[in-house]
Amino acid sequence: MAPLINGRPLAVVLNRSAGNGRAAREWPRLRGELHAWGVQYRTIESGTPAEALAAVRALPPGWAVAAVGGDGTVASVLPAVIEQERPLLVLPFGTGNDFAGTLGLRAGQFREVLAGLENPPRRVDALRVRYGSGPGTEAYSLNGAGMGFDAQLTANLPLAPAWTQGAARYVWAALSTLRAMQPQPCRVLLDGAELYSGPAMLCSVMNARTLGGGFQFNPAADLADGRLNVVVAGDVRRRQVPPLIARVRVGRHLEHPAVRYAAGQVAELHWEQPVQLHVDGDLRGEHMWLRAEVLPGAVQLLNGASRSLQS
């Protein structure tokens, strides 16, 4: 039996829709592998993130949780993982899989994940994000939260014409966002000191390395350093945005003159007007401020550290 799971019951949260149905298609093979490893588990097939969270919250103490899906699936169980201290196993079957990517995993690599159960578990940081005072304006994040261009692009995706698919949809949304968006005045505080003040195209508070399915906003990410990273793209002119996006893709944007990048424990963003916000890629609407703090070691990951699973 896999040592980390030995004696610990595991709830497998299966999001059949993740990865455009990939999780559903690969589930029979994963189930076979779980049996082969002698893992004792119960399956939670949730129709919505809220259903998954309620089912995980209702598990008896001591149960661990496996998220079979993408970043949305991991995010759906994160409040219970953090607040009830349930160990988390990530089995990536989503589209972007940004958190799994920071762990060195690609979609569908369930054999590698199960083999990793031989390795010691590890604690990784999470973020607590607040962006209002009412109910539902607080969230946990493993990847990061962003305000500005990338969130607005995500908000514009459903407006893309039906003939666009996949990458073409993103290009359409990027261009339409670019046409309509100007850098907005923003003040960024890190641990109480001003990091940036001026027009900004985008501000992200990061924990993991990537967002948006592999864009390396935070190339120096260390999931266990007890710090968050702030990335600001300041007063970028329209024609500078496409080459800057290309640099973010490969993590070569930090030396760009319009980019600020720093690490700390508490970040605050204050905008002069409402700006679109996402948390782990999940849109949260338009807001004028955000406060993010790092929660050092808040998540116990059963994806053990090994040479192939560096953080």
Ligand SMILES: Nc1ncnc2c1ncn2[C@@H]1O[C@H](COP(=O)(O)OP(=O)(O)OP(=O)(O)O)[C@@H](O)[C@H]1O
């Ligand atoms: N536990 C869950 N059960 C059912 N549906 C969920 C669950 N978690 C999230 N969802 C919904 O399913 C959608 C897809 O899930 P998920 O984000 O995991 O996959 P993806 O979008 O393919 O991958 P990624 O987010 O890594 O790009 C989410 O946008 C959300 O609406």
